[in-house]
Amino acid sequence: MRIAVLSGAGISAESGVPTFRDDKNGLWAKFDPYQLSSTQGWQEHPERVWAWYLWRHHLVKAVEPNDGHRAVAAWQDVADVTVVTQNVDNLHERAGSSPVHHLHGSLFDFRCDRCGLAYDGPLEDVPEPTLELMPPTCSSCGGLIRPDIVWFGEPLPDAPWNAAVEAVNTADLLVVVGTSGIVYPAAGLPELAVARGTVVVEVNPEPTPLSSSATVTVRESASTALPTLLDRLPTLLGTD
Known part of the structure; x- marks a missing residue:
């Protein structure tokens, strides 16, 4: 079969597994999901989007x-x-x-936002919500490493x-x-x-x-x- x-x-x-809205009173509650899950949000504040996704990455690792x-x-x-x-x-x-x-996409896959090269390098552990963290850079082209997630507006x-x-x-x-x-x-x-x-x-x-x-x-x-x-x-x- x-x-x-x-x-x-x-x-x-x-x-x-927590959802965005589970953080009703936390650091991220004041942000619209579009700000954290869109190419526009990434282009305007990559360090903010990266910090949010690394925190979610940490939370999901902790569940079974x-x-x-x-x-x-x-x-x-x-x-x-x-x-x-x-x-x-x-x-x-x-x-x-x-x-x-x-x-x-997956919280456990990452790629360059410029050339698309997959990234498997080190990741900072983020056990507590942090407003800004600078993403790693691509070893091939110097672009920023982003989560390999389908954001609003992406196919x-x-x-x-x-x-x-x-x-x-x-x-x-x-x-x-x-x-x-x-x-x-x-x-x-x-x-x-x-x-x-x-x-x-x-x-x-x-x-x-x-x-x-x-x-x-x-x-x-x-x-x-x-x-x-x-x-x-x-x-x-x-x-x-």
Whole structure:
């Protein structure tokens, strides 16, 4: 069986991955997200954007994969599994999943803002919010090193997107977990599967725009639903 998994913020929230709005009273609460997650913000204040992302990098390193992440990784024992994620953490990889295609980039990948060369040099640890830190410079061209994250106004990277479309087009089962279903183009992947007649299982405690067209909707959290999902699938589909 070929399984494609599309994951969103809901699966990582159960691990305690903080969102921008979790910092309601902290240093970053006064900033609009656009100031910290756009090419314009980077061009105007690279030291501010770098400091914010290094702090997020530190926070995400401190949390662990949950039972949902581990369940998806365990499915590899019985199926051909491809993970497509909207998340910028590395919890799927740390749980053991491979391949994992990051549609919106990763807090754990960095590149030059000028020539695009990947950066794997040292990073300053930022356990406390810091307003400004100067980014490292590229060893090849002298450009600034930026997070390899898709910012507002930037297109999705071609390679992960093409891999995601391929995974959905060849899947026997698409599991959509913890995603709102409103952020495009990622939200178009379940629509592609539905149009192809692929079995689509939505795992989300709350209704989403996908709920009405999914083959099955499971109103449970990822860590509750995913460990037993494959065993329950015949019953959910009415084929047992």
